Amino acid sequence: MDILKECILREGKSLPGGLLKVDSFLNHQLNPRLMKAVAEEFAQRFADTSFNKVLTIEASGIAPALMVGVLLDLPVVFIKKKKPHTMEQAFTTQVFSFTKQQTSDLSLSREFLSAADRVLFIDDFLACGNAALAVLSLIEQAGASLVGMGFVIEKAFQHGSQQLRERGIRVESLAIIESLENCQIHLRP
């Protein structure tokens, strides 16, 4: 994933509080070549397993998840952070975001996840793993199987992957930030 590392080092901004701002290619503006490359890399890393659905969380997860779904011809479901009044039967859970310092109610319609599904979860960031664990709760509520979780960027110093692996979840991160100390971006080689 050279293109991803280049984007992070060239355009990423390390902010106080362990924040990494990647607005120019992932969280506000999307780089189309990067999105294609990200999907190809995820498809390759999870090529040894089978799944029939890609799951993500709105809004920044949609782009990488959709690219995987289009590449593999699979439906993509994006979990909503606010339950629309038109959603009748839903799996729900809460998640606290350290980045945004707020709690969201995650909602997933019961129509789109069932015990028959084998899902790959894709998201933009893995930090402390709160969002991923909340998604795991939704998957468990549905009785579906989780084949793995893929993240575009993991912040290793916030220990999310450790939390997920302790639960037996396979985690694949395309770029791993070792630290953002002194507002310097240190990528794992």
Place this chain on the structure above:
Amino acid sequence: MDILKECILREGKSLPGGLLKVDSFLNHQLNPRLMKAVAEEFAQRFADTSFNKVLTIEASGIAPALMVGVLLDLPVVFIKKKKPHTMEQAFTTQVFSFTKQQTSDLSLSREFLSAADRVLFIDDFLACGNAALAVLSLIEQAGASLVGMGFVIEKAFQHGSQQLRERGIRVESLAIIESLENCQIHLRP
């Protein structure tokens, strides 16, 4: 756009209040083949104009806009409905959503839209045009040029396209709903 019409007629649900629920392929679950076809159709319809950026609004606009960006190798910017605290210099405006019965603050970082940009705006739905007019305000604040607006589904009975065309905006809608009277979906042939 036969695939789009088929999805709407087979899976769309007409709800009281002029609402069309298309959660199974556009607003919650995404159909990957439809998303590819939608991008090809938009690219063809706007092939006679030139633009360097695709603009949309989170969250349901991201999928069709990204597919256009990837097809044409152009960056995609998604306008945020809530200004992140890490966004410093932003163009902002307000929009009221009849569907959600709430006001959102649209924010677009000044880093990603300027007077040098020629943009195509892509969104999932055109209803009364409030969101599109709010986006026009952001584009005008940036001094950028708008080459046109493309919508996956237009609800003609809510007159958004009329509002936009009166302002000189080129509008392309891939499927047009004439009415949802008696909870029946009537597509324009």
